[in-house]
Amino acid sequence: MSQKKAMLIDVTLCVGCNACQGACKEENQLPPSDEKYLSLTAFTALSKYNDLYIRRMCQHCDVPTCVSVCPVGALTKMEAGPVAYDGEKCIGCRYCLQACPFHVPKYEWSSTQPRIQKCKFCASRLAQGRPPACAEACPTGATKFGDRDGLLAEAAGRISAEPTKFVPRIYGRDDVGGTSMLYISPVPFEQLGFDARLGKTPLPMLTMSALSKVPNVLSVGGVMLGGIWWITNRRSEVQAFEATEKKNRPSRHEDNP
């Protein structure tokens, strides 16, 4: 049985009260102010499309791109779902910023000891069996916390109960291999600023297709180069030998006529 946690965000229920951001800021001790975009001080933010509000935050992917690209393993995927970050390991290469398909990590550019900042999926609260601060604060149930399998079933149920109200898609179910944040919406997700080109394959697979060839390059390449050296070296040895032979033979004839 899967213990993987998730959040279901029902776009039709969100009224744009921004309580989620307020609770998030309190939980993470960030300066309280309304912010429209993800930033160092806003790990979640609401963006408005016509009458609809969309919550942005780290999607806590099942096969996270950031975790795969981090050279030192500063980013890790926890069993319960959160993608955790260890600033003590981070070397600041910023590959995660470059690679994240959702443009989530934000960098402390003004610091001389910068770290990235992003939603933590309230990992410490999850460990205590409590829901994330934002889900707890949501007054309308637009953000609901629970087991991922259960929430997927619930989302499917809501869509089939009111097929005219929702587009038949749960965003995050298989997008980039599945995420911990699941969305259902009354309009196509492209109209809500979601990237429609991401596909279902986890992005780290694209890298693996190249990286998996490394052992082959090393072993086959090593043997091949060694072989080439052996052949060419042998050839020049033989040439050198034949050259000396030619030089020596006539001189011997002269010595013994």
Place this chain on the structure above:
Amino acid sequence: MSFPGLPRMTGWRPIATILILAGAVAATARFAFGLGATTNLSDAFPWGLWIGFDFLGIGLAASGFTIVAAVNLFHAKEYEPIVRPAILTAFIGYLLVVLVLIIDLGRPDHFWHPMVMWNPKSVMCEISWCLMLYTTVLSLEFAPIILEKFNIHAPIKWIHAISLPLMIFGVLLSTLHQSSFGSLYLIVPNRLHALWYTPLLPVLFFVSCIASGISMVILESLILSRGGRDYLPTPLRANLAKIIAVTLAVYTVVRLQDLLARGALRELTTLTYYSLAFYAELLIGFVIPFALLLVERIRTSRRGLYAASLMVVVGFAFNRMNTAITGLEQYPTQTYFPSLIEVFIMLGITAVGFSAFSFIVKHFPIFEGAAVAPGLHHTAVAAQANPGFLSPDGGDLEPS
């Protein structure tokens, strides 16, 4: 001590001094105030000019492994005289790139973390390891030149003893990380423009670095021969030019075929910010020099070869900068242009490289005579001097 092979560059010294000082000031500012205050990097554009410089430096230093492989593994011994300059170029190039990488890191004090904290799924981790290991290989290949000068022979013997596996390892590491710089971008199919994003990025990066690396060797030899002595005969240089032409042709065919297969060729039918950048790169760096190098008179003419090689290098720079910067820009809403501090740090470090090169050339035997590269040359020489060991009884040959 005067050296006849040095380029005559009047005013080089004051310019280099100014660039290095300006770079040092810029670097101090970067460490004192952080990346945000001193660069134009941002969350939307986390990699910029410095990463482009790294690509460039590594690509142009590719001569280190191609020439070593050609001479010591494939026994193209006639190119022996350029082994040392190629190794020196590569060694300096790699040291500079490592330096820029460390400056580029948000936490330069954590630069050693990849040595102890691994993530085998990360291309960046693989590149870090390749860079560390290959720089070590280069330092071992380079060390005999320094040690010889000071008459320290014991370590040279040890290095010679392991030279074959060392060189093979070096060539393999180069193959890996030259292509891995392309693999870095495999994970951003949604961000990198279709003219540059392709699953073939690692292959294309590898093929193009061979052309640019050899072009650098040709340029070096041409510039240095202005001093009077030419250490690379014209026919040999023309042969290298042939190899470049073949590489350019392979690259161009693969690149265009890939664009066709992915349906990205139509991006080229209109003149846009991106298609112009692409045309600049492909025409200057690949198509025109390929056409030029087909002509024998150009391959054997210094001026013609100089122009063609320079075009390859410039086009290569375009290609890497386009992949690292242009292709990731969202023109015209989100673009990136480096800050002065970024530029000065890059120029300063480049000046350090050129100065180090001319200093080492001046004081160490890089271009002199039968350069004995670290490697199997010794055994080959030994075999020629004493071929008796080739025949089992040896009685056939009389000692002279």
